Amino acid sequence: MNLKLALVTLFVAVNFSFLYAQEGAVRGTITDENGLYVPGASVMIEELNKGTVTNFDGEFTLLEIPEGTHQLSVKYLGYSTITQEVEVSANKTSSVKLILNSAETTLGTVQIIGSGLSAQAKALNSQKNKTNITNIVSTEQIGKFPDANIGDAAKRIPGITMQVDQGEARNIIVRGLAPQLNSVTLNGSRIPSAEGDNRNVQMDLIPSDMIQTIEVSKAVTPDMDGDALGGSVNLVTRSAPESFRLSATVGSGLNFISDKRILNGSFLIGDRTKNGKFGYMLSASINDNDFGSDNVEAEWGNEFEYNTGEQDEDGEDILEELDVNPFAKTFEIRKYLVQRIRRSFSANFDYRFNENNSIYVKSMYNWRDDRENRFAYSSEILDGEDIQIGDFDIQNGNLTRFPTEVKRETKGGVAGGRTQSRRLEDQRMQNYSLGGDHLLGNIKLDWMGSFAKASEDRPQERYIVYASEYEVNNDVSDTRKPLHTAVTNPDLSDFELDELTEENQYTEEKDFNFFANAEMPADFFGKGDGIIKAGLRGRFKTKTRDNDFFEYSPESGDLDNLSSVNTKFYGSNDFIVDDKYEPGIFTSANFLGNLNLNNAELFEKEAVLDEYLGENFEVKENVYAGYIMANQKLTDKLSALVGIRVEATQIESKGNEFDVDDTSIVTQIEETSNYTNVLPGVHLKYDATDKTVLRFAWTNTLARPNYVDLIPYRQIEDDEISIGNPDLNPTTSMNFDFMAEHYFSSVGILSGGVFYKDINDFVYTYVLEEEGTNFEIYQPLNGDNAKIYGAEISFQRQLDFLPGFAKNLSIYTNYTFLHSTASGIRNEDGDERGDLDLPGSSPNMFNASLSYSDKRFSTRLSGNFSDAYLDELGGNDFEDRYYDQQFFLDFNVNYSINKNLSVYGSLNNITNQPLRYYQGSKNRTMQMEYYERRLTFGLKYNLY
DSSP states (O other): HHHHHHHHHHHHHHHHHHHHHTEEEEEEEEEEETTBBBBTEEEEEGGTTEEOOTTTTEEEOOOOOOOOEEEEEEEETTTEEEEEEEETTTTTTEEEEEOOOOBBBBBOOOOOTTOSSSSHHHHHHHHHHHHOOEEEEEEEETTTTSSBHHHHHHTSSSEEEEEEETTTTEEEEEEEBBBGGGGGTTTTEEEEOSSSSSOOOOOOGGBGGGGEEEEEESSSTSOOOOOOOEEEEEEEOOOOOOOOOEEEEEEEEEETTTTTEEEEEEEEEEOTTTOEEEEEEEEEEEEEEEEEEEEEEEEEEEEEEEEEEEEESSOOEEEEEEEEEEEEEEEEEEEEEEEEEEEEEEEEEEEEEEEEEEEEEEEEEEEEEEEEEEEEEEEOOOOOOEEEEEEEEEEEEEEEEEEEEEEEEEEEEOTTTTTTTEEEEEEEEEEEEEEEEEEEHHHHHHEEEEEEEEEEEEEEEEEEEEEEEEEEEEEOSTSSSOOOSSSOOOOGGGEEEEEEEEEEEEEEEEEEEEEEEEEEOOOSSSSOEEEEEEEEEEEEEEEEEEEEEEEHHHHHHSSSGGGGGGGEEOOGGGOOOOTTTEEEEOOOHHHHHTOOTTTTTTTEEOGGGGGGGGGGGEEEEEEEEEEEEEEHHHHHHHHEEEEEEEEEEEEEEEEEEEEESTTEEEOOOOOOEEEEEEEEEEEEEEEEESSSSEEEEEEEEEEEEOOOSOOOOOOEEETTEOOOOOOOOOEEEEEEEEEEEEEEEETTTEEEEEOOOOOOOOEEEEEEEOTTTTTTTEEEEEOOOOEEEEEEEEEEETTSSSSGEEEEEEEEEEEEEOOOOOEEETTSOOOOOOOOOTOOOEEEEEEEEEEOSSSSSEEEEEEEOOEEEEEEESSSSTTOEOOOOEEHHHHHHHHEEEEEEEEEEEEOOTTOOOOOEEEETTTTTEEEEEEEOOEEEEEEOOOO
C-alpha cells in the first residue's frame, strides 16, 4: 500500500509540475578557491524563505522559484556570508557557480598553505545541516591523522570502536553493536563481505586516501537501508573536480617488529572540460608492508579427570574428576611473518547534459594480498583413562605438572609464484555504479544501479605438524602470562610426523543493487521549505563458499621426525611478548613449500570430507524495499522528517549434513524463508540559534543473521558439532536518540546526547554437551531481548582565544558511555543465565588529540581508547571470551615546503598495544598478540 501511494504521488506530481508556468529552478555548485567542493553550505533566497544545503559534491537545487531576479546567499560556519544575484526564467533552470574563499573567514583561523577551506569546516557544516544524527569526517581531516586505512580513520569517530587484525583496524563496532549489525556502503551501495562465516566488511581493505568522506548515520532515515541496527557507514569516493587537480604521495617506513621496510604511494588526477560537461577523477594507491606479530594463546579449565586404577562392576575403569584452580589446559606460542600488499584503483566520471540532467559512473577495485607464515608451538593436556596418580602434581589446588601432547606446526604454501612458500590470502572487493540525476519540472529524480563483488581466495594452504608426548611444568605464578615448559627437554627425533595437509578455500559474494528516488516540493505548513520523497530499492545477493581439504601420507620415511627435515629456529630474542617465551624449532617454510605433494610415488592423497564439506554453502538473498517520507518545517526553528520503510526479504540456502556415526555419509539440504519488516521513523530538528541544534529521532532497524548461521548444515570436527539454523529470525531494534550540538564560529563543536535501543531476537551461539556422545554442540539461536543505553559527548576547537603560540593549538576529543543487558541466553545445562552484557558492547570509548598548526607546520598526538567487552559467549561464565581494553597512541607531523609540496612523518602504536582476549576473568589470558611500533615518512604533492 505504501509503495502504491509513493507511485501515485510521483505520477500526480510530475503532471502537476508543468502547471507552474511562472516558476523556474536554480541549480548550482559551490567550491573553494582551489576548486574543491564545499559540502554542507546553507543556500538561501531570503525573501522567499527558501533554502537548501549543498551535498558532498557541493551541489544544490532550489525549486519553485518565481520568475525574476533574486539574491542568493550562502552561509558557512566560520565564514562570511556571500551573495550573488540570479535571474530566474519561467519553466527553465538557472545555473550558478559560487566560490567560497578562505580569505572571507570571519575569524583569523589558521590556514595551512594550499589547504583552502579547512577540513574541519567542511565536515562540521555538513554535520550541522543534516536532518538526522550524523558524524562526518572529510578526507582532508582523515589526512591529519596517521591512518593508512579507513578502519583506522573510522575508530576516531564518537561511538565507534574497531576490532584489530594484524595490527590494523578491520571490523567496525558502532555504539556497541557487533560488525555484522551495521551497514557499510560505498557511494550508497552496500559493500559485500569477503568473510566466509559473517557479514563483516573488511575496513582495512580500503585505503584512506581513496575516500572523500566518511558519513556515519546513527539514526537512519527511511530512504536508507533498514539493516543498520547499530548505524550506517557510507564511504564516499572522490568526484570529478571543477578544475584541474593533481595529487601524489610517495613514502616509506619501518616496522620495528620485523625491521623491514614499508613502501606506499598514491596519486589522483582529475579535471573537467572547458564547457563544464564532462569530468573525471582517477586515483590509485599501493601499500606494501612487511611485518608480523608475536602471539601467546591459552584455553583455561578448572577440572582434571584421571583413572583411579579401580574398576566398576562391569569391568570399566573408574574415572574421577578433580576441581582445581584454573589452569591453561592448552597453551600456544605463535610467530607470524606477514607481507601485506594493498592496492586500490578508482575511476569516476560524470557528464552534465544540461542544467537538468546528468549521469555518472563510479568504480573502485581493491586488491589485497596477505602472505603469511605461522610457526606454532602448542601444548595440550592429556587427561582421562590413560592418566593415573603419579602422572600429575597438585599443589595448593594448582595443577603444576601434567602430561601433554606437544605439537610444532608450520603453516605455509607452495614455493614460487605468488605464494612464495607462504599462505596466500587474496582478498578483492570491487564496485561499479551507474547513476543519474534529473530535474523534471519540480520533480528531482535520482537513480543508481550497481554491481559489487567481494572474494577471498586461499589456494594450496599447507600445514605440517610434528607431535610428541611428554610432561610439562605448568607455571601458574602469573595467569596473565601462562607458560608450559618441558620437565625434560626432548630431542627433535622425539617429534614424529602427525599431519601433512593442503587445503583450498574460496568465498565469494555478489551484490546487484538498484534504487530510484523521486523528490518534490510539498510545503504543508506554509513555512517555505518542505519536500515529499519516495523510492524503491532492490538488492540481490549470492554468497558461496567452496573449500576442500586433503591429507597426505609419505610413502617413504624421509619425513618421519623433525630431525629429518630442514628446520628454522626462533628464540626468545625473536619474540617481543616476554623473554621467557621461546617459539623453538619448526619445519622451514621453504622446505614445506617445495614438497611435491601431487607426486603419487611420494605421497598418498586422501580427501577428508568432514574437514570442509560442512562449511561449503550457497545462499541467495533478495531484498525488496520501498519508502515514503516527508521533511517539513513546522515552525521557523523546528523541522520534522516522518516516513516509513518496508523491506521484504527472501532467502534460499543450501548446505551439507554429516551422519554423526559415519562421516562419509553426506546429505545436501535446501531451505527457504521469507519475512517482511515495516520500519517507521521520525526525526525532529530544532535550530535553537544559528549555532545551536537539538535533534531527536525515533527509528526502527533490523539486522539479518550471518549467512553461515542460516545454512542447514551439520559439521563435525574432533569432539565438536556445529549446526546451522535456517529458522533464525532477524534481529530488530526500536531506537531513541537525542543530541544537542553547539557550533563555534571559530569552526568547532561541543555536542552531547543520549541513546536507547530495545532489541529483540538477537543471535547468540548456544553451547551444550550432547548426551551419550560427549560432543559439544554449537548452534546459533535467537535470544529474547537486549537493551542498550548510552551517552556521547564531543568537543573540538582551535584554542584561538589563547595568547601567543598557544592560539594555534587545537583539541579534538569525544567520549561514549554504553551499558547493555541481554536476556534469554541459556547455558550448557539449558538454564537461563540471567542478564548479561550484549556481546560487542564496549562500556567506555574515548578519543583525544592535541594538535598544533601554523602557516607551514602542523603536528598531532592522538589517543584512542576502548574498554574491555564480552566478545563471545561460552557454555557458562567461566568459558566466556572477552576482548580486552585497548589504548593506541599515535604521533604525526607535516611541514609545507611551499603551496604544493609537503613532507610528513608518523609513528603509530607508540604504546605497543597488543590484541588481547581473556577467558572469564581479566587475569586469564586467552590471547595476547603484539605488533610493535611502525614509522612512516614521505612526500605529498598537490596541484590545484
